[in-house]
Amino acid sequence: GAGVSQTPSNKVTEKGKYVELRCDPISGHTALYWYRQSLGQGPEFLIYFQGTGAADDSGLPNDRFFAVRPEGSVSTLKIQRTERGDSAVYLCASSPTASDTQYFGPGTRLTVL
Amino acid sequence: EDQVTQSPEALRLQEGESSSLNCSYTVSGLRGLFWYRQDPGKGPEFLFTLYSAGEEKEKERLKATLTKKESFLHITAPKPEDSATYLCAVQGPEGGKLIFGQGTELSVKP
Numbered sequence: 001g002a003g004v005s006q007t008p009s010n011k012v013t014e015k016g017k018y019v020e021l022r023c024d025p026i027s028g029h030t031a032l033y034w035y036r037q038s039l040g041q042g043p044e045f046l047i048y049f050q051g052t053g054a055a056d057d058s059g060l061p062n063d064r065f066f067a068v069r070p071e072g073s074v075s076t077l078k079i080q081r082t083e084r085g086d087s088a089v090y091l092c093a094s095s096p097t098a099s100d101t102q103y104f105g106p107g108t109r110l111t112v113l
Numbered sequence: 114e115d116q117v118t119q120s121p122e123a124l125r126l127q128e129g130e131s132s133s134l135n136c137s138y139t140v141s142g143l144r145g146l147f148w149y150r151q152d153p154g155k156g157p158e159f160l161f162t163l164y165s166a167g168e169e170k171e172k173e174r175l176k177a178t179l180t181k182k183e184s185f186l187h188i189t190a191p192k193p194e195d196s197a198t199y200l201c202a203v204q205g206p207e208g209g210k211l212i213f214g215q216g217t218e219l220s221v222k223p
Contacts, residue, residue: 004156033209040216041215041216042202042216043157043202043211045210045211055209056209056210059210097208098207098208098209099144099208101159102147102211103159104149107155107156
């Protein structure tokens with residue numbers, strides 16, 4: 001079956017601009033996660049959804065970052081007023097429930113110039 | 114504070130030269146410890162989940178073990194295609210987020 005998909009695969013933007021990153025989870029998975037990975041580091045947790053609601057957003061670095069999952073499937077990570085330090089690979093994962101194995105998408109590489 | 118430390122940061126092996134990667138962790142109530150493989154430019158690929166001390170799991174040339182403080186990923190007679198970054202992560206008692214180590218970059222030369 002289809003895995004987790006993320007679009008776009010690459011995004012280049014200018015400092016101060018707004019960006020949206022999209023994640024399509026595996027069909028039927030109720031839990032969806034966002035992580036951020038900098039070069040040479042492991043993924044760092046940002047937020048996770050159980051259904052439509054954010055169950056844990058403790059990893060969001062500041063109020064410029066926001067995520068939604070309005071229908072309990074597709075999720076969008078939104079970053080306002082981007083900064084050069086936001087440059088990283090943004091990974092999405094999904095799992096059948098919050099206690100199950102997480103399966104990752106290929107990531108979106110964000111570059112802020 | 115929950116924490117995961119992997120060692121070594123990088124490991125170079127000759128084809129057929131067996132070795133082990135280490136993952137040390139501190140977590141307030143381990144729900145599960147996860148091993149992933151990550152190839153350059155790709156997302157992490159799931160390998161194993163371990164739930165309790167003494168548990169072992171195997172897949173081809175890989176074997177993962179777990180104690181109360183650390184996990185090992187043993188690689189037996191590695192091949193060049195095993196070259197990748199191996200990530201370890203822990204999940205606390207409430208499930209949800211994974212806390213990752215920084216990874217071990219493995220290179221296997223023919």
